[in-house]
Amino acid sequence: MPHASRSASLPELTTLFGEVQQHFLDVIVPLWQGPGWNADMALPYEALDAAHQPLPPQRYRAMACARQLYLFSSLIGVLDNAEVRAAALFRSLQRHFHDAEFGGWFYSIDPQGKPLDQRKDLYTHAFILFACAHYWDKSREPLVESTLNAALEVIGRRFATGDGLYEACLDRDWITLETGPLQNPLMHLAEAFLATLAVREDAQVKQALSELCTAMHKHFVDPQAGVLMEKPLGAVDNWYEPGHQFEWYFLLESSPLLRGSKLHAALDRAFAFTEQYGVVQSSGAVRAMLDLNMDGRPKDSTQRIWAQAEYLRALTLRPDSEAAVLRQLQALQQRFLHAGGWHECRDEQGEVSRKDMPSTTPYHLATCYRGLTDYLR
Structure with a gap:
């Protein structure tokens, strides 16, 4: 540009x-x-205090794991061990958060690793798609692309409302919670679609992205301001x-x-x-x-x-x-x-x-x- x-x-x-x-x-x-990494869980702590001590864990979120997967994927080739950390985060995403029974990914697990908030939210799924696109770009591992494909499939099949928009949150078994669409998850979905298109040609994703932006303009943009x-x-x-x-x-x-x-x-x-x-x-x-x-x-x-x-x-x-x-x-x-x-x-x-x-x-x-x-x- x-x-x-x-x-x-x-x-x-x-x-x-x-x-x-x-x-x-x-x-x-x-x-x-270092201090922000829980080696036993192979997950980042949710937060550190000013003295670099982990805050006592209440939960671990799939979205936080996915954002860190993006972070370390972006540092592959820049930082020693970034590749090792990215691989560990990818495995943890699947091991801790994937819902083997209903598909998709849980919102969070408790400090012991048991499912906590089992709802399926678009924000989490958008970040999983975003992180997998970046990680696949660096790793080219078939398992990473198949996870990317699974995220795309579940977003399109479960969250889509048919008018270019997507539900913000669904129950564990995909039953509606009547949340309707919300701006922030939809923005991160657009970001994830763009990340996908940056690493491969995908006519379906291109169409979904265009339809999403058209629907955002129609349903979310204040006509005056x-x-x-x-x-x-x-x-x-x-x-x-x-x-x-x-x-x-x-x-x-x-x-x-x-x-x-x-x-x-x-x-x-x-x-x-x-x-x-x-x-x-x-x-x-x-x-x-x-x-x-x-x-x-x-x-x-x-x-x-x-x-x-x-x-x-x-x-x-x-x-x-x-x-x-x-x-x-x-x-x-x-x-x-x-x-x-x-x-x-x-x-x-x-x-x-x-x-x-x-x-x-x-x-x-x-x-x-x-x-x-x-x-x-």
Whole structure:
């Protein structure tokens, strides 16, 4: 993708990104190779505290396992032992979470490894598909592709509602729970479809992705503001999240298939609106939740590292964005990264409001840094 002409800030940006990437490889990833890894279960702990001790396990989620599978797949060829860890995570996904009786994957297991929440949710299945696509790209193992195919099959057969959308959650035996579709799982499904198409030609996936984006535009985009709501239009207590607007924008803008779609056009038009209300101009902090009925006043002003990373990644695909990319990378480094890892959340006043470091966050940093790498190329 062509970028606008580069300015004098490029050397500064390149140097800063080198520091941030090194921090990721030297500080963040080792947390999940060492203290964050439960060797007995061959699973990541859900979170570490500020002293790098695992929080007492309440559960292990398939989605967290899948995000770590993506993380270590992305590091194969970069980091020693990444291949070994990815293989262990893939085996654990199947051993701990696969439902041999009804198919699909459980949401979570308890600390002893017994099924805990046995429902089937789209968010989990989307991440399994996403992780398997990346891992298969690196490993080319037939078992990984067959798991990818199984995930695609179960998503299409069980979750699809027939109008391009998908149920957010079903019971263990696939009986409906009447959840209906929700924005966030559908976004990660789009991401997983794109990851699949990046590693193989697949006409069915291409069609499903196009139909999903058409349906998202019809059922989730507010006609006035052009933003994607978290629940279908007309739902009570609806809201939108700037982080998700930026995440969707990146997925759509980076895909030749989706660029130029109605959904892409809506989010492209709404980008400045989302920045105006969703980003604190003085600090570059991204607000968590906004309500269209409150004149842009935030519903929740928590500042989360994942939203910060998604805004930064989205900016790499905006025209003439170099100064903004540099500013936001500085904001990410100064506000969220530290010598012992990262701050997960800050409150409205900018105070650190969560001391723990979840195993799911490195996925957001890895995808953000991948976007920055492509941008600097």
